[in-house]
Amino acid sequence: MNFARLTLSLALCASSLAYAQSPGASNGPDSAPATPSQSAFLAEHPGTGFFTNDGGITRVYGAAFSNGATPMESAESFLQSWAPIFGAQFGDLLAIGQYEDGHCLQPLMVDEETGMEKFTLVSYSQFVKGVPVFRSSVRCLVRNEAGFPLVLVSNELKDLGDFVTAFSGKVLPPSRLDMKRATRYALNEFRAAPTVSAQEMVIWAGYEEVNAATPVLAVKFIAEGGNVFDEASRQKFLFVVDAASGRILFQENMILNADLTINTRGLGTENMVADACANEVSMALPYGKITYGATTVYANANGVAVAIIGANTAFTSTTSGRYFTMNNVPGAESSITTSSAGGVLDFMHNSANNVELTRSEVNAYIQANLVRDLTLSVSPSFPTISTQLNWPINVGVAGTCNAYYDGSSINFYASGGGCNNTGFGDVVHHEYGHHLVAVAGSGQGAYGEGMGDVMGVLMKDQPELGVGFQTCANGIRNANNTCQYSSTGCSSCGSEIHACGQLISGCVWSLRNTFAVQYPTTYRAKLAALAVNAMPLHTGTSIAGDITIDYLTLNDNNGNISDGTPDYSAINGAFTAHGLPGPAVELLGFSFPSGIPTLSNPNGSTTVTVNVSALSATPAAGTGKLYWRNATTGAFSVANMTQGAPNEYTATLPALACGTTLQFYFAANTTTGIAVTSPANAPTTVNNASVATGSSNTFVDTVETNLGWTLTTAGDTATTGLWVRADPVGTVNGSTQVQPELDVTTGTGVNCFFTGQGTAGGTLGAADVDGGYTTLTSPTMNATGSEARVSYYRWYSNSQGGAPNADTFRVQISNNNGTSWVALETVGPGGTEVDGGWIYKNLRIADFVTPTATMKLRFIADDAGTGSLIEAAVDEVRISVVECGAAEDLNGDGIVDAADVAILLNNWGGSGIGDIDGNGVVDAADVAALLNAWG
Numbered sequence: 058m059n060f061a062r063l064t065l066s067l068a069l070c071a072s073s074l075a076y077a078q079s080p081g082a083s084n085g086p087d088s089a090p091a092t093p094s095q096s097a098f099l100a101e102h103p104g105t106g107f108f109t110n111d112g113g114i115t116r117v118y119g120a121a122f123s124n125g126a127t128p129m130e131s132a133e134s135f136l137q138s139w140a141p142i143f144g145a146q147f148g149d150l151l152a153i154g155q156y157e158d159g160h161c162l163q164p165l166m167v168d169e170e171t172g173m174e175k176f177t178l179v180s181y182s183q184f185v186k187g188v189p190v191f192r193s194s195v196r197c198l199v200r201n202e203a204g205f206p207l208v209l210v211s212n213e214l215k216d217l218g219d220f221v222t223a224f225s226g227k228v229l230p231p232s233r234l235d236m237k238r239a240t241r242y243a244l245n246e247f248r249a250a251p252t253v254s255a256q257e258m259v260i261w262a263g264y265e266e267v268n269a270a271t272p273v274l275a276v277k278f279i280a281e282g283g284n285v286f287d288e289a290s291r292q293k294f295l296f297v298v299d300a301a302s303g304r305i306l307f308q309e310n311m312i313l314n315a316d317l318t319i320n321t322r323g324l325g326t327e328n329m330v331a332d333a334c335a336n337e338v339s340m341a342l343p344y345g346k347i348t349y350g351a352t353t354v355y356a357n358a359n360g361v362a363v364a365i366i367g368a369n370t371a372f373t374s375t376t377s378g379r380y381f382t383m384n385n386v387p388g389a390e391s392s393i394t395t396s397s398a399g400g401v402l403d404f405m406h407n408s409a410n411n412v413e414l415t416r417s418e419v420n421a422y423i424q425a426n427l428v429r430d431l432t433l434s435v436s437p438s439f440p441t442i443s444t445q446l447n448w449p450i451n452v453g454v455a456g457t458c459n460a461y462y463d464g465s466s467i468n469f470y471a472s473g474g475g476c477n478n479t480g481f482g483d484v485v486h487h488e489y490g491h492h493l494v495a496v497a498g499s500g501q502g503a504y505g506e507g508m509g510d511v512m513g514v515l516m517k518d519q520p521e522l523g524v525g526f527q528t529c530a531n532g533i534r535n536a537n538n539t540c541q542y543s544s545t546g547c548s549s550c551g552s553e554i555h556a557c558g559q560l561i562s563g564c565v566w567s568l569r570n571t572f573a574v575q576y577p578t579t580y581r582a583k584l585a586a587l588a589v590n591a592m593p594l595h596t597g598t599s600i601a602g603d604i605t606i607d608y609l610t611l612n613d614n615n616g617n618i619s620d621g622t623p624d625y626s627a628i629n630g631a632f633t634a635h636g637l638p639g640p641a642v643e644l645l646g647f648s649f650p651s652g653i654p655t656l657s658n659p660n661g662s663t664t665v666t667v668n669v670s671a672l673s674a675t676p677a678a679g680t681g682k683l684y685w686r687n688a689t690t691g692a693f694s695v696a697n698m699t700q701g702a703p704n705e706y707t708a709t710l711p712a713l714a715c716g717t718t719l720q721f722y723f724a725a726n727t728t729t730g731i732a733v734t735s736p737a738n739a740p741t742t743v744n745n746a747s748v749a750t751g752s753s754n755t756f757v758d759t760v761e762t763n764l765g766w767t768l769t770t771a772g773d774t775a776t777t778g779l780w781v782r783a784d785p786v787g788t789v790n791g792s793t794q795v796q797p798e799l800d801v802t803t804g805t806g807v808n809c810f811f812t813g814q815g816t817a818g819g820t821l822g823a824a825d826v827d828g829g830y831t832t833l834t835s836p837t838m839n840a841t842g843s844e845a846r847v848s849y850y851r852w853y854s855n856s857q858g859g860a861p862n863a864d865t866f867r868v869q870i871s872n873n874n875g876t877s878w879v880a881l882e883t884v885g886p887g888g889t890e891v892d893g894g895w896i897y898k899n900l901r902i903a904d905f906v907t908p909t910a911t912m913k914l915r916f917i918a919d920d921a922g923t924g925s926l927i928e929a930a931v932d933e934v935r936i937s938v939v940e941c942g943a944a945e946d947l948n949g950d951g952i953v954d955a956a957d958v959a960i961l962l963n964n965w966g967g968s969g970i971g972d973i974d975g976n977g978v979v980d981a982a983d984v985a986a987l988l989n990a991w992g
């Protein structure tokens with residue numbers, strides 16, 4: 058083979074060779090600084106230089122040092138004259154390159170401007186009487202321009218000295234080599250007789266670290282087999298051995314990393330449609346599993362695996378892989394076994410393409426891996442998926458016209474019943490989408506169906522889903538739709554979950570169309586990132602506007618979607634097109650450096666600092682307004698706010714009768730004239746302030762001392778768990794605190810009221826309420842004054858133990874010292890406030906009874922009927938009122954004087970401020986009352 062190649066190469070390249078013999082001897086010693094020929098060359102070619110390595114010249118470079126009519130003429134002109142500078146003879150060179158086909162003219166380095174190569178590399182190999190010198194060459198780089206100037210020579214020629222003369226007559230044809238003798242040392246390195254390639258005679262004159270070796274006739278061959286110590290450990294060496302003695306002159310390992318490349322592929326259906334609707338083409342099986350012996354290797358995403366193997370080995374490939382395990386329900390999974398000793402091994406599943414379920418295996422396996430890859434490409438740590446291995450895919454499941462996800466596998470039906478095999482393209486994406494929805498912690502329903510379809514949209518970048526499920530003419534659902542959200546019927550496309558699911562696929566497709574214009578090369582990844590990463594945010598099964606908020610928040614580039622997001626208009630536009638608008642962008646920001654008051658002085662002296670700033674629009678200076686009204690009467694009035702610096706205002710809250718509630722909100726315009734309010738949805742939501750000069754507590758009990766509560770009332774029926782005031786010993790059932798361990802009071806407080814103190818370490822039910830009810834009653838409390846409110850912390854647990862959620866905790870109020878009672882609240886038997894935990898209540902007394910100076914409060918914990926575990930507790934009881942000062946002190950400054958008269962006169966004939974007697978008009982009677990209170 059090697060000789061044949063040599064002949065061919067000569068035919069290719071030798072035509073223009075001039076076989077002139079170079080003059081002079083060429084045996085100068087390498088170690089000398091410069092041989093006579095080297096000195097002569099440098100003298101004749103100023104501007105050139107030699108690069109030497111280990112004594113030999115490896116490069117000649119610098120100003121062009123030869124020319125010719127062709128690249129080869131230029132190179133040969135140089136070599137004819139100057140081969141001796143390398144210790145070689147021109148006559149020993151043949152124009153044979155160091156490439157597989159031996160070509161000698163190699164274009165290099167495309168010029169970006171012309172598109173043509175700038176250089177030609179002309180290569181020669183060194184021979185002695187037809188025998189190649191092992192790894193010897195000289196390579197001449199010629200510029201492709203007029204005169205073909207030679208600018209660089211790369212030299213690896215051997216200095217053969219007088220070997221050339223001595224070698225005469227020693228040439229043996231390969232057939233006459235004593236191979237047994239020549240290979241005996243080399244073969245000792247193998248346990249059993251290795252496979253030995255064809256042999257080739259070469260001249261050994263050194264290489265690399267044994268560079269300047271004494272030339273000798275040698276034999277080159279490749280041997281491959283088991284290591285001398287371990288047959289399974291495979292080795293492959295290139296040997297150069299002394300032709301006469303067999304002594305190893307040179308040995309090179311031919312195994313570089315892996316020596317077998319395995320391609321796992323299958324004939325799968327194109328375009329992600331049903332097999333009846335497109336052709337099958339060769340596709341990679343990503344992460345495909347290959348087994349040999351006891352070893353398993355997996356292909357990469359492109360279906361390529363590498364194996365390091367011993368002897369000739371049998372390899373098996375199936376349609377299972379690292380992440381998915383294939384199960385052909387009625388049949389056997391496609392499995393191919395082939396032997397290989399190295400090189401490249403190709404597996405092609407479904408190669409005959411005449412068995413439906415084998416085709417379905419290939420399609421389902423490939424599509425499942427592709428949709429998994431897409432998911433992890435945009436969410437590398439997606440729950441479960443990022444670590445899940447060997448997940449089952451079932452094909453050929455009994456039945457027709459369906460596919461399903463069951464929480465632990467995806468399942469596809471064979472053809473029949475008017476449907477094609479369902480193990481294809483976006484049907485696989487859909488079922489895997491259900492898996493993504495499940496592991497993300499979301500419910501399924503319409504959202505699950507919709508997101509299944511969305512995965513198909515993301516994979517195909519096409520809106521029509523399930524093409525070929527029944528017929529190739531159309532799909533079964535379409536993301537290119539006009540489905541609208543419906544709060545009552547799910548969607549305008551129907552309330553059935555698959556139909557309604559098109560709502561979210563429609564939003565995603567609408568967004569895709571906008572993104573495709575904005576981001577022509579990256580829109581698919583941007584879209585997939587939003588759709589996939591929104592899944593773990595989704596709760597429940599419905600499709601609603603909260604998904605729009607999820608997308609906007611994922612898209613945002615700061616901590617506030619209210620000022621817009623980079624793709625706000627694209628995302629909001631896409632979802633709005635389907636009736637799912639996101640929150641409106643806040644055009645202007647409102648801030649209140651001193652807060653928003655909850656008390657407003659009746660005299661109208663309370664002010665609010667309001668600063669307006671730009672968010673997605675710019676505020677127009679001087680446009681700030683205050684809207685206000687009495688909560689119980691009338692429409693909103695409007696007043697301008699006083700501007701200091703531009704867009705920095707002071708709002709003055711109006712004078713209103715003490716004890717009323719003031720409602721108010723703020724507004725300012727953008728420079729484009731849009732009025733913006735704070736709160737944003739005012740007047741639906743407004744600020745509330747009690748109109749008063751202050752507030753005070755008329756009763757405060759931290760329960761740290763005894764203020765006269767009654768712990769048991771005549772008629773109470775409970776036998777245990779009666780109310781006590783103490784530092785409670787908490788009880789816990791599993792992880793649920795049943796009786797509190799800590800009271801509410803901060804600081805040094807430890808006590809509260811609770812139902813029965815057990816002993817530390819006692820049983821759960823030892824001191825809970827049993828046998829009936831127990832009543833805790835307050836002392837008499839004063840609630841006179843305006844806007845009296847009662848507040849307390851309570852604790853209630855009825856959800857643990859036997860007969861849970863069957864009893865109630867009742868809170869009642871009396872305004873006649875306990876003669877009659879009105880229910881304030883009833884906690885339980887169900888709901889969210891019956892599992893223990895301190896809960897704060899603050900109630901307006903007038904909403905229940907008329908506040909008086911003889912108020913009482915009582916708490917009744919009950920274990921009625923079947924015995925249950927009941928614990929209740931109470932702490933921090935207060936009654937508060939607002940303060941109004943004297944009715945005649947119209948400006949609230951603490952004294953009735955001329956300023957109050959001025960206010961009254963200013964509102965003469967009106968109502969509200971100044972109407973001291975409350976008859977609805979400010980008149981002479983009010984003046985009389987004011988003067989009566991003078992000073």
Ligand SMILES: [Zn+2]
Nearest residue numbers: 491505506509
């Ligand atoms: Zn589904």
